[in-house]
Amino acid sequence: xxxxxxxxxxxxxxxxxxxxxxxxxxxxxxxxxxxxxxxxxxxxxxxxxxxxxxxxxxxxxxxxxxxxxxxxxxxxxxxxxxxxxxxxx
Amino acid sequence: xxxxxxxxxxxxxxxxxxxxxxxxxxxxxxxxxxxxxxxxxxxxxxxxxxxxxxxxxxxxxxxxxxxxxxxxxxxxxxxxxxxxxxxxxxxxxxxxxxxxxxxxxxxxxx
Amino acid sequence: xxxxxxxxxxxxxxxxxxxxxxxxxxxxxxxxxxxxxxxxxxxxxxxxxxxxxxxxxxxxxxxxxxxxxxxxxxxxxxxxxxxxxxxxxxxxxxxxxxxxxxxxxxxxxxxxxxxxxxxxxxxxxxxxxxxxxxxxxxxxxxxxxxxxxxxxxxxxxxxxxxxxxxxxxxxxxxxxxxxxxxxxxxxxxxxxxxxxxxxxxxxxxxxxxxxxxxxxxxxxxxxxxxxxxxxxxxxxxxxxxxxxxxxxxxxxxxxxxxxxxxxxxxxxxxxxxxxxxxxxxxxxxxxxxxxxxxxxxxxxxxxxxxxxxxxxxxxxxxxxxxxxxxxxxxxxxxxxxxxxxxxxxxxxxxxxxxxxxxxxxxxxxxxxxxxxxxxxxxxxxxxxxxxxxxxxxxxxxxxxxxxxxxxxxxxxxxxxxxxxxxxxxxxxxxxxxxxxxxxxxxxxxxxxxxxxxxxxxxxxxxxxxxxxxxxxxxxxxxxxxxxxxxxxxxxxxxxxxxxxxxxxxxxxxx
Numbered sequence: 001x002x003x004x005x006x007x008x009x010x011x012x013x014x015x016x017x018x019x020x021x022x023x024x025x026x027x028x029x030x031x032x033x034x035x036x037x038x039x040x041x042x043x044x045x046x047x048x049x050x051x052x053x054x055x056x057x058x059x060x061x062x063x064x065x066x067x068x069x070x071x072x073x074x075x076x077x078x079x080x081x082x083x084x085x086x087x088x089x
Numbered sequence: 090x091x092x093x094x095x096x097x098x099x100x101x102x103x104x105x106x107x108x109x110x111x112x113x114x115x116x117x118x119x120x121x122x123x124x125x126x127x128x129x130x131x132x133x134x135x136x137x138x139x140x141x142x143x144x145x146x147x148x149x150x151x152x153x154x155x156x157x158x159x160x161x162x163x164x165x166x167x168x169x170x171x172x173x174x175x176x177x178x179x180x181x182x183x184x185x186x187x188x189x190x191x192x193x194x195x196x197x198x199x
Numbered sequence: 200x201x202x203x204x205x206x207x208x209x210x211x212x213x214x215x216x217x218x219x220x221x222x223x224x225x226x227x228x229x230x231x232x233x234x235x236x237x238x239x240x241x242x243x244x245x246x247x248x249x250x251x252x253x254x255x256x257x258x259x260x261x262x263x264x265x266x267x268x269x270x271x272x273x274x275x276x277x278x279x280x281x282x283x284x285x286x287x288x289x290x291x292x293x294x295x296x297x298x299x300x301x302x303x304x305x306x307x308x309x310x311x312x313x314x315x316x317x318x319x320x321x322x323x324x325x326x327x328x329x330x331x332x333x334x335x336x337x338x339x340x341x342x343x344x345x346x347x348x349x350x351x352x353x354x355x356x357x358x359x360x361x362x363x364x365x366x367x368x369x370x371x372x373x374x375x376x377x378x379x380x381x382x383x384x385x386x387x388x389x390x391x392x393x394x395x396x397x398x399x400x401x402x403x404x405x406x407x408x409x410x411x412x413x414x415x416x417x418x419x420x421x422x423x424x425x426x427x428x429x430x431x432x433x434x435x436x437x438x439x440x441x442x443x444x445x446x447x448x449x450x451x452x453x454x455x456x457x458x459x460x461x462x463x464x465x466x467x468x469x470x471x472x473x474x475x476x477x478x479x480x481x482x483x484x485x486x487x488x489x490x491x492x493x494x495x496x497x498x499x500x501x502x503x504x505x506x507x508x509x510x511x512x513x514x515x516x517x518x519x520x521x522x523x524x525x526x527x528x529x530x531x532x533x534x535x536x537x538x539x540x541x542x543x544x545x546x547x548x549x550x551x552x553x554x555x556x557x558x559x560x561x562x563x564x565x566x567x568x569x570x571x572x573x574x575x576x577x578x579x580x581x582x583x584x585x586x587x588x589x590x591x592x593x594x595x596x597x598x599x600x601x602x603x604x605x606x607x608x609x610x611x612x613x614x615x616x617x618x619x620x621x622x623x624x625x626x627x628x629x630x631x632x633x634x635x636x637x638x639x640x641x642x643x644x645x646x647x648x649x650x651x652x653x654x655x656x657x658x659x660x661x662x663x664x665x666x667x668x669x670x671x672x673x674x675x676x677x678x679x680x681x682x683x684x685x686x687x688x689x690x691x692x693x694x695x696x697x698x699x700x701x702x703x704x705x706x707x708x709x
Contacts, residue, residue: 003502003505003506004502004586010424010654034409035409035412035413036412036420036424037424040379052502052639056624058557058691061209064207064253064261065261067251067253067261067431067432068261068264068265069428070427070428071424071427071428071430071431072248072400072401072404072427072430072434073431073434073435074499076250076435076438076439077250077251077435077439078250079207079250079252080206080207080208080252081206081207082610088502088506089506091239091642092641092642092643093236093237093383093640094236094638095232095233095236095383096436099642100435100642101643101645101646102646103219103622103645104645104646104647104648104652105624105645105649106624106647108673109656110655110656111656111657113655114430115655117594117615117627117653118591119218119594121613122612123533124573124604124606124612124614125573125576125577125587126538126589126591127531127535127537127593127595127602128535128587128593128594128602128603128604128614129594129603129614129616130589130591130592130593130594131591131592131593131594131595131651131652131655132591133655136699147245148208150590151590154587154588154589154590155219155587156580169527171618171625172618180520187627190624190625191624191625191626191627192625193594193616193627
């Protein structure tokens with residue numbers, strides 16, 4: 001069983017779109033709801049794809065915008081122009 | 090092992106040297122088995138304080154906040170001083186019977 | 200020819216390493232005098248890159264947006280009398296602990312990350328430290344702005360900076376950060392960025408921010424979210440900085456391990472005040488301290504240290520003690536604040552039956568046996584008009600500075616006394632963890648400004664309690680004593696009465 005990575009997002013418009021994109025693009029991801037926030041756990045690795053979020057938001061979304069929505073995360077971070085990934089080395 | 094420091098030989102003022110307490114020692118007292126008093130109590134006591142004053146005045150003034158204190162017989166209590174068994178002498182001053190700066194006195198009553 | 204946009208990686212490189220240079224007429228060790236004395240060996244500073252690849256232009260943009268959103272909420276809360284929406288005025292005591300104890304630490308962090316932004320030899324780390332310095336100042340400011348609204352109506356908030364530097368329980372957080380800021384840059388990164396902001400962060404954030412959410416304090420929730428988005432960068436800095444140290448040279452491993460042991464324990468002891476807050480001061484509870492420790496340390500920390508094992512790092516020393524104590528510490532700290540309510544700028548109160556039920560359920564192995572009888576006895580005394588107060592000043596731990604109310608792991612009826620000798624003087628500590636810290640660097644801790652000892656040296660305004668409370672700037676009869684009978688309680692009851700519909704007929708008496 002792979003160690004879980006996780007990300008906790010605000011339940012803002014952007015945060016909800018990001019959460020939905022994660023769940024759609026990472027089959028083993030699981031959602032847990034809390035007041036005003038959503039936590040997503042996933043074994044080993046989780047990727048947020050910019051195109052996937054953009055589609056859900058109806059506008060161009062840049063992975064650096066994650067700073068506006070993230071509350072907490074667990075795992076090492078890798079970010080580039082098209083995606084934001086959490087993983088354990 | 091000395092503390093790792095930018096300049097070797099680092100040291101600073103010892104803030105609780107006995108000289109800073111105007112003739113008193115710090116003495117810690119604790120009534121075992123009564124954690125309604127959350128911790129040991131810190132007292133500034135001159136070493137010339139007779140044990141009788143501690144037993145008859147100071148400890149009662151602190152511990153009578155517990156309704157059970159009225160039934161306590163300190164003469165029958167068991168004492169330790171700095172981790173060793175202790176039989177305090179009422180007629181002697183604290184400083185004459187082993188109590189020093191930052192000593193810890195613990196006592197158990199029936 | 201179409202102008203090509205730089206990739207994130209390229210832009211980051213230009214804004215960090217690209218703006219750095221090799222000194223040509225001054226020595227590296229003169230420019231960076233703090234870089235080697237701790238014994239840490241770094242062979243390639245450029246091996247550290249911010250995984251978020253955040254550059255100053257993006258930083259300003261995102262942070263400005265966060266500020267705009269946050270201040271709109273603070274304004275709205277003030278205009279709409281948001282203080283009426285909290286569950287109960289007792290909740291405010293959690294906010295008081297926060298502004299008195301935590302907010303000044305944000306300022307200390309701001310100052311010290313500015314120091315690191317100058318003194319770390321790597322450009323990537325300097326930029327990340329610079330951003331964190333501004334983040335921490337922003338956290339300090341936004342906390343003050345948010346909580347200033349409560350200052351209009353509630354006690355104990357009015358002079359938090361003065362109190363932070365003087366009050367007996369506030370020397371606990373203050374000395375924690377003083378210890379870190381008087382250490383070298385690598386110890387500071389391990390202590391604060393890694394141990395506090397990565398390993399232990401959820402044990403500060405979840406109790407306060409979820410506590411705010413559950414108790415109707417939407418301003419604090421909003422501040423919390425605004426800050427937490429910065430915290431994910433801080434957490435990442437902590438984790439990646441520690442990895443970087445461990446990867447640069449094997450000689451760094453035992454040094455870092457020693458710091459992890461020390462700062463896990465210091466952070467854990469500091470958090471016992473948060474455990475008290477979450478078990479006692481939240482009218483609507485989020486979870487127990489015991490549950491929080493299990494979720495956010497035992498489970499999450501377990502995964503983390505399993506990951507770091509590849510470098511030769513093991514779990515912190517005395518993690519087993521923290522686990523063994525999780526059924527006790529919050530109750531022991533509440534007992535401290537109950538004992539000394541007359542000398543504190545937060546209220547405590549007698550625990551009602553509903554609360555006793557919750558505590559018994561959450562702590563099935565410890566509460567009914569060790570703490571419920573004490574609380575019931577205290578409640579009886581209060582009902583008889585003799586509310587219990589401890590007239591003696593407590594014995595403080597030389598290292599964590601908390602009153603020594605913690606008990607032996609195998610005997611919850613016996614205080615855990617530890618003592619060390621250094622140059623002919625005795626030093627008392629509360630635990631093996633604190634004793635080890637003392638004995639490793641006694642020259643540091645013999646200098647501790649212990650509030651109780653300072654009172655007896657005559658340095659705290661006088662020999663009587665009222666004089667000391669004056670020196671603390673405690674508004675006597677308002678900030679201190681029990682919540683029952685306080686001006687705050689009277690005000691709260693009047694507000695709640697005012698909200699009840701006047702037209703309803705009174706219920707018939709039985």
